[in-house]
Amino acid sequence: xxxxxxxxxxxxxxxxxxxxxxxxxxxxxxxxxxxxxxxxxxxxxxxxxxxxxxxxxxxxxxxxxxxxxxxxxxxxxxxxxxxxxxxxxxxxxxxxxxxxxxxxxxxxxxxxxxxxxxxxxxxxxxxxxxxxxxxxxxxxxxxxxxxxxxxxxxxxxxxxxxxxxxxxxxxxxxxxxxxxxxxxxxxxxxxxxxxxxxxxxxxxxxxxxxxxxxxxxxxxxxxxxxxxxxxxxxxxxxxxxxxxxxxxxxxxxxxxxxxxxxxxxxxxxxxxxxxxxxxxxxxxxxxxxxxxxxxxxxxxxxxxxxxxxxxxxxxxxxxxxxxxxxxxxxxxxxxxxxxxxxxxxxxx
Amino acid sequence: xxxxxxxxxxxxxxxxxxxxxxxxxxxxxxxxxxxxxxxxxxxxxxxxxxxxxxxxxxxxxxxxxxxxxxxxxxxxxxxxxxxxxxxxxxxxxxxxxxxxxxxxxxxxxxxxxxxxxxxxxxxxxxxxxxxxxxxxxxxxxxxxxxxxxxxxxxxxxxxxxxxxxxxxxxxxxxxxxxxxxxxxxxxxxxxxxxxxxxxxxxxxxxxxxxxxxxxxxxxxxxxxxxxxxxxxxxxxxxxxxxxxxxxxxxxxxxxxxxxxxxxxxxxxxxxxxxxxxxxxxxxxxxxxxxxxxxxxxxxxxxxxxxxxxxxxxxxxxxxxxxxxxxxxxxxxxxxxxxxxxxxxxxxx
DNA sequence: GTTAGCACTCATGACTTTGGAGTGCTAACA
DNA sequence: TGTTAGCACTCCAAAGTCATGAGTGCTAAC
Numbered sequence: 001x002x003x004x005x006x007x008x009x010x011x012x013x014x015x016x017x018x019x020x021x022x023x024x025x026x027x028x029x030x031x032x033x034x035x036x037x038x039x040x041x042x043x044x045x046x047x048x049x050x051x052x053x054x055x056x057x058x059x060x061x062x063x064x065x066x067x068x069x070x071x072x073x074x075x076x077x078x079x080x081x082x083x084x085x086x087x088x089x090x091x092x093x094x095x096x097x098x099x100x101x102x103x104x105x106x107x108x109x110x111x112x113x114x115x116x117x118x119x120x121x122x123x124x125x126x127x128x129x130x131x132x133x134x135x136x137x138x139x140x141x142x143x144x145x146x147x148x149x150x151x152x153x154x155x156x157x158x159x160x161x162x163x164x165x166x167x168x169x170x171x172x173x174x175x176x177x178x179x180x181x182x183x184x185x186x187x188x189x190x191x192x193x194x195x196x197x198x199x200x201x202x203x204x205x206x207x208x209x210x211x212x213x214x215x216x217x218x219x220x221x222x223x224x225x226x227x228x229x230x231x232x233x234x235x236x237x238x239x240x241x242x243x244x245x246x247x248x249x250x251x252x253x254x255x256x257x258x259x260x261x262x263x264x265x266x267x268x269x270x271x272x273x274x275x276x277x278x279x280x281x282x283x284x285x286x287x288x289x290x291x292x293x294x295x296x297x298x299x300x301x302x303x304x305x306x307x308x309x310x311x312x313x314x315x316x317x318x319x320x321x322x323x324x325x326x327x328x329x330x331x332x333x334x335x336x337x338x339x340x341x342x343x344x345x346x347x348x
Numbered sequence: 349x350x351x352x353x354x355x356x357x358x359x360x361x362x363x364x365x366x367x368x369x370x371x372x373x374x375x376x377x378x379x380x381x382x383x384x385x386x387x388x389x390x391x392x393x394x395x396x397x398x399x400x401x402x403x404x405x406x407x408x409x410x411x412x413x414x415x416x417x418x419x420x421x422x423x424x425x426x427x428x429x430x431x432x433x434x435x436x437x438x439x440x441x442x443x444x445x446x447x448x449x450x451x452x453x454x455x456x457x458x459x460x461x462x463x464x465x466x467x468x469x470x471x472x473x474x475x476x477x478x479x480x481x482x483x484x485x486x487x488x489x490x491x492x493x494x495x496x497x498x499x500x501x502x503x504x505x506x507x508x509x510x511x512x513x514x515x516x517x518x519x520x521x522x523x524x525x526x527x528x529x530x531x532x533x534x535x536x537x538x539x540x541x542x543x544x545x546x547x548x549x550x551x552x553x554x555x556x557x558x559x560x561x562x563x564x565x566x567x568x569x570x571x572x573x574x575x576x577x578x579x580x581x582x583x584x585x586x587x588x589x590x591x592x593x594x595x596x597x598x599x600x601x602x603x604x605x606x607x608x609x610x611x612x613x614x615x616x617x618x619x620x621x622x623x624x625x626x627x628x629x630x631x632x633x634x635x636x637x638x639x640x641x642x643x644x645x646x647x648x649x650x651x652x653x654x655x656x657x658x659x660x661x662x663x664x665x666x667x668x669x670x671x672x673x674x675x676x677x678x679x680x681x682x683x684x685x686x687x688x689x690x691x692x693x694x695x696x
Numbered sequence: 697g698t699t700a701g702c703a704c705t706c707a708t709g710a711c712t713t714t715g716g717a718g719t720g721c722t723a724a725c726a
Numbered sequence: 727t728g729t730t731a732g733c734a735c736t737c738c739a740a741a742g743t744c745a746t747g748a749g750t751g752c753t754a755a756c
Binding site for chain 2: 143156251259
């Protein structure tokens with residue numbers, strides 16, 4: 001168990017190191033601590049804290065830096081009391097969500113930009129992914145004799161579209177009729193069942209009315225093939241290059257690893273969806289990340305919800321030496337704002 | 349005027365430097381040149397080439413590297429003869445475009461990825477932007493009592509959507525009716541006139557039939573406010589981090605400048621649209637770029653067309669020491685492929 | 697329990713040395 | 727007149743040396 005004094009010292013060291021990125025020496029702590037203690041005393045305490053695993057030394061004659069365990073302790077026990085944003089920041093967060101609703105895409109992208117600007121870290125937003133989505137509208141809009149756009153609108157307002165070429169020898173009129181029928185028949189069914197149901201319906205209803213039935217099936221199938229692709233949600237990244245601001249990423253090789261990882265959206269989304277604890281807010285520090293690439297990073301994420309179900313994630317990626325005291329309450333508020341916005345939006 | 353021998357030497361130096369990123373010495377050239385010349389002779393020629401401005405020396409006792417003028421000469425005069433891709437590469441390019449057409453978005457994104465993979469540089473694709481686009485379909489799909497999706501389909505198959513909240517005290521049914529009327533009235537008009545025409549029509553036709561007319565106008569205007577935004581085309585970037593592979597960007601500060609620039613899509617698009625020469629293929633070497641950020645970069649771009657009009661740009665961004673001999677024919681073929689694809693697509 | 701004092705450690709930056717790659721010039725050669 | 731061998735010279739880069747200072751751990755005194 002740590003004494004009150006040790007808690008204070010640990011907190012000071014983390015705070016200082018987060019700010020300066022330089023190992024913190026006993027003198028520095030001694031000067032800042034309110035309790036009038038000499039550097040020597042602090043040194044003793046620091047040695048103890050190191051022994052307990054909360055601190056480490058880059059080399060023998062340097063100051064101390066927080067270990068992974070140290071950050072963990074800081075986040076779990078030293079942050080609770082009264083960490084929150086400034087009034088000004090709270091206002092900015094609020095104004096982010098009071099603007100008119102546009103495309104959902106835009107909200108996610110704007111949030112990512114906002115977060116990265118405010119924090120100087122990299123922000124990731126996993127776009128809203130709604131499971132019990134149903135079909136609102138399925139249409140074919142012909143462009144000319146050979147091509148047409150297939151439109152799918154879901155109950156959550158997401159729009160998917162795909163351009164298809166109508167095969168030779170198949171009248172686009174027939175095709176259009178087919179979609180009209182499908183639209184009526186399928187309206188209201190869950191999106192994930194759409195593809196199979198569509199094929200069923202066609203087989204039942206339309207087979208005899210159309211020649212070139214096989215071809216039509218193929219095109220329809222292709223038009224709906226996006227299902228399960230980005231219906232899983234999309235990723236929005238903001239401030240990628242902020243990573244390069246951090247002194248720990250001044251080494252190009254190191255920076256490249258992380259930046260390249262961020263380019264692989266699928267991998268990033270997988271990580272964001274990982275949910276070890278089930279908590280709304282998650283902090284993954286350094287090696288706590290499963291992905292090797294993130295060994296030197298910390299990832300703070302918060303889920304946002306609709307009707308109690310998590311539908312997306314918003315997160316901040318930065319060096320292990322991250323300003324948790326700012327990032328955590330920020331993400332907390334942002335995710336609440338997103339929850340509010342999307343709830344207003346998706347539920348009637 | 350350059351002698352045959354000088355041409356050969358210049359070419360060799362560029363080729364070598366492009367490959368190795370190290371200043372090329374006289375010995376290296378002497379060994380590679382077919383003409384059995386000693387290093388001393390080469391040295392004389394190199395001194396002449398330097399005097400003429402085609403080469404420069406990083407410092408007194410180093411080899412030579414091509415100057416900006418040197419690259420320019422190389423691109424303009426030494427590249428013409430028979431530079432082309434390998435059969436294998438040509439096949440890969442072809443297969444890129446023979447796949448089924450999906451969303452246009454996907455084509456652009458895939459092309460960017462493909463190019464960056466193949467070249468190890470950064471690829472940019474300015475998505476198809478069609479000027480004489482007309483309106484195919486304008487619809488309102490209600491999601492519930494308060495929200496709805498506005499859908500716009502253009503003659504080129506682009507789909508724009510925007511979710512709007514229907515203001516209190518306004519029946520969504522009325523709104524729906526309004527869009528039905530608009531769809532009929534506006535179908536076929538150029539997209540850029542849509543917004544104003546829509547407002548006109550409403551004023552004429554619907555004003556008396558609806559209460560809360562003002563409110564409806566406001567929402568409609570907001571729903572169509574994307575016009576002129578991404579109707580200008582979108583930017584797709586591939587292989588951003590490839591920039592970090594280049595030895596000239598091992599300095600994080602330098603790398604950050606370029607990477608951050610790439611994050612500002614609007615700026616990038618502006619540069620891509622700049623068209624000094626009017627040629628289909630453009631090579632901008634180092635300082636030839638107007639943007640200061642690109643002082644140490646070269647940008648090779650090619651436009652793709654539909655019906656003779658340029659509708660988009662595909663480009664490669666890399667260090668000045670770029671493998672022009674590969675990049676130029678590659679972009680040439682790619683842009684032809686895009687032209688073909690989109691022509692097949694947009695014209696009947 | 698706290699602190700002053702001191703010897704010790706080690707990264708960092710300035711300076712020097714050394715090796716080697718590459719040049720320019722000169723003189724000899726075809 | 728063009729080409730080449732030879733040589734002195736330049737200058738970067740890597741390795742080595744050294745002084746500095748920040749910070750520590752330990753001990754002994756308060």
